Amino acid sequence: MSQYFETQAIRTQTERSQFSEHSTPLYLTSSFVFDDAEDMRASFAEEKEKNLYSRFSNPNTTEFINKIVTMEGAEAGYAFATGMAAVFSTFGALLNAGDHIVSCRSVFGSTHTLFTKYLPKWNIETSYFKINEVDRIESLIQPNTKILYAETPTNPAVDILDLELLGNIAKKHNLLLVIDNCFATPYLQNPIKFGADLVIHSATKLIDGQGRVLGGVTVGKEELIREIYLFSRNTGPSMSPFNAWVLSKSLETLSIRVEKHCENALKVAQFLEEHPKVNLVKYPFLTSHPQYEIAKKQMRLGGNIVAFEVKGGIESGRKFLNNIKMCSLSANLGDTRTIVTHPASTTHSKLSEEDRLEVGITDGLVRCSVGLENVEDVINDLNQALNN
Numbered sequence: 001m002s003q004y005f006e007t008q009a010i011r012t013q014t015e016r017s018q019f020s021e022h023s024t025p026l027y028l029t030s031s032f033v034f035d036d037a038e039d040m041r042a043s044f045a046e047e048k049e050k051n052l053y054s055r056f057s058n059p060n061t062t063e064f065i066n067k068i069v070t071m072e073g074a075e076a077g078y079a080f081a082t083g084m085a086a087v088f089s090t091f092g093a094l095l096n097a098g099d100h101i102v103s104c105r106s107v108f109g110s111t112h113t114l115f116t117k118y119l120p121k122w123n124i125e126t127s128y129f130k131i132n133e134v135d136r137i138e139s140l141i142q143p144n145t146k147i148l149y150a151e152t153p154t155n156p157a158v159d160i161l162d163l164e165l166l167g168n169i170a171k172k173h174n175l176l177l178v179i180d181n182c183f184a185t186p187y188l189q190n191p192i193k194f195g196a197d198l199v200i201h202s203a204t205k206l207i208d209g210q211g212r213v214l215g216g217v218t219v220g221k222e223e224l225i226r227e228i229y230l231f232s233r234n235t236g237p238s239m240s241p242f243n244a245w246v247l248s249k250s251l252e253t254l255s256i257r258v259e260k261h262c263e264n265a266l267k268v269a270q271f272l273e274e275h276p277k278v279n280l281v282k283y284p285f286l287t288s289h290p291q292y293e294i295a296k297k298q299m300r301l302g303g304n305i306v307a308f309e310v311k312g313g314i315e316s317g318r319k320f321l322n323n324i325k326m327c328s329l330s331a332n333l334g335d336t337r338t339i340v341t342h343p344a345s346t347t348h349s350k351l352s353e354e355d356r357l358e359v360g361i362t363d364g365l366v367r368c369s370v371g372l373e374n375v376e377d378v379i380n381d382l383n384q385a386l387n388n
Contacts, residue, residue, distance in 0.1 A: 001070070005187060008070045009251045014063045026245050027059045056233050060244040064203075067251050069219050071186035072199050077219035078229050079244060083182065083202025084110050085237035086216030090178060090200060091119065091147070093231035094224065100145040101126040102137060104161060106154035106359045108180070109347065130358065131159040137166075141173050148173075151180040152191075153295075156343050156367040157360030158183075158282045158307045160291035163298050167195020176224070182206075187258045188300045197221050205334030206304065208250050209257050213243040257336075257372065261304035264378065265370040269306045271379050277316075277386040279309040279364065305333065306368045310386065313363035317342040320366060323385035326377060333369035338378050341367045 002008060014024045032051045034040035043050040051057050065077040080086040091114070095101075103115060105128040115126040127140040131154065148170045152161040163179065170177035179191040182202045191199050201207060203215035216239070218228055232238060239247075262285075269283035281288070284295035285302030295302065310316045320342070321329055327338040331347055341347060343361045356362075370378060 005071060006255050009067060009254055012063065012067045012070055014059045024060070024063055024245070024248065027054075027241050029058075029241075030054050054241055055236055055238050058241045058244065060241040060248065061239050064215075064239070064244040064248040064251070065217065065219070067248060068186060068201065068217050071190075071251075072181075072219050073190055073192045074199065074219035075222040076225035077217055078225055078232055079203075079239035080216035080218070080232070080237050081239055081243075082214045082237075083200070083204055083216040084114075086200050086202070086218045087111055087180070088114060089232050089235065089237050090198060090218050090228055091124075092235070093228040094176065095119070095122075095124050095146060097123045098144055099124050099147075100142050101147045101149055102140045102145055102175075103128055103147075103149040104151065104154070105130050106157060106159055107149075107151055108155050111151075111180075131157075131161070131360070134162065134165060137169055138173070141175070145173070145175060147178055148175045149178045149180075151182070152189075152298075153183040153284055153303055153305065154360075155183065156305075156307060156341070156347075156365070158284060158289075158303075158305050158367075159360060160284055160289070160295045160299075162291075162294045163189075163191050163194035163196065170197070171195055183303050183305055184299060185254060185258055187255050188262075188303060189298055192220065194298060198224055203247050204332070206258060206261070207254065207334075208247055209254070209334060209336060210250070211332055211335040211337070213246045215239050215243050215247050258304070259301070260372055261334075261370060262301035264372070264375040265304045265306050266302060267375045268368065268370050268378055268382065269302075269308075272306065272308045272382070275383070275386055277311050279311050281309075282307040304370045306370060307360075308366055308368065309362050310364040310366055314342075314344050317364050317366060318345050319388075320385050321345075323388045324381060325384070326373075326381040327368075327371075333367070335369065336372045338371035338373060338381075339369040340382075341369075343367060 031053050042048050061079045069077045129136045150161050176197045178198045179196045180200045185206045198220035200218050272278050273281045283306045330339045344363050
């Protein structure tokens with residue numbers, strides 16, 4: 001197989017059937033048949049590699065997984081119905097009652113709820129460090145700590161964590177380093193190169209890229225994926241063959257889409273930085289970003305998310321959203337269509353102001369997922385919404 005990302009994304013395919021199809025077909029089947037009793041016995045005993053049931057594996061999900069594994073430089077992987085199914089199943093498979101997690105505080109809201117509401121039911125506790133407190137990580141590690149977890153770039157404030165630093169800490173303390181790589185995609189960043197044991201994606205976002213299907217995937221070390229596979233085989237959060245087929249097709253254009261997303265996002269960030277109604281702009285490849293040098297070290301480009309603060313707080317944020325004409329108001333991201341979200345009045349409105357500020361969500365913060373429209377149209381819409 002080629003060493004080049006684009007070729008891998010297109011040419012990693014399921015073996016052709018007797019019909020010699022050029023494009024991988026859909027395998028919409030719940031189960032598979034066996035030649036005889038011995039074939040069935042040996043297959044269930046895992047003495048041979050064979051599809052048994054689509055909750056376990058399916059040619060479409062296998063193709064999708066193999067592509068992500070190759071792109072991330074991983075050994076193995078498993079695909080899930082959603083990104084959160086991937087997050088929960090990864091922790092559920094690898095943690096026991098009494099284990100401990102050290103995590104960056106800036107994590108997706110549902111992940112935070114998992115850490116604070118559900119894992120404690122099984123006596124699994126989490127200690128948080130803030131983005132600017134990486135020097136505190138080692139002090140949070142306990143004898144029962146098993147996982148070091150982070151997202152980078154973070155959602156929604158687009159902060160950057162040093163993957164090499166996290167990899168060194170995890171190795172020193174014999175921890176599993178688990179990284180949510182959703183905002184970067186395998187095209188922009190490969191955490192395994194910096195010491196990550198497992199990498200998680202919500203494939204719903206840029207991997208699909210067109211707002212059509214849900215999906216998640218975890219890739220990494222083979223022995224860890226084996227545990228995740230066994231847990232998921234029994235608990236049932238697997239990806240559907242149809243979604244896997246869509247996502248595998250999406251990966252064929254990931255590099256070219258993400259290049260354009262990043263080109264547009266940088267132009268939007270540069271425009272916003274000069275706008276008088278904007279307090280601050282955060283985009284990893286702006287030199288003004290506090291972790292710009294780290295971003296340049298570990299990312300190919302800056303991604304498609306721009307975070308900016310509208311002057312005037314929550315009310316100005318609401319007015320800005322109400323003035324938007326072309327861009328979409330949605331909670332999703334990574335779509336061909338530009339999406340704007342005001343976290344303080346919507347996705348994070350149930351958090352106290354103190355909790356919001358802790359993860360960089362100021363009252364006027366707007367998250368902009370920059371799409372693939374002509375960037376002048378995106379800029380014009382943001383400009384009129386800010387000015388009005």
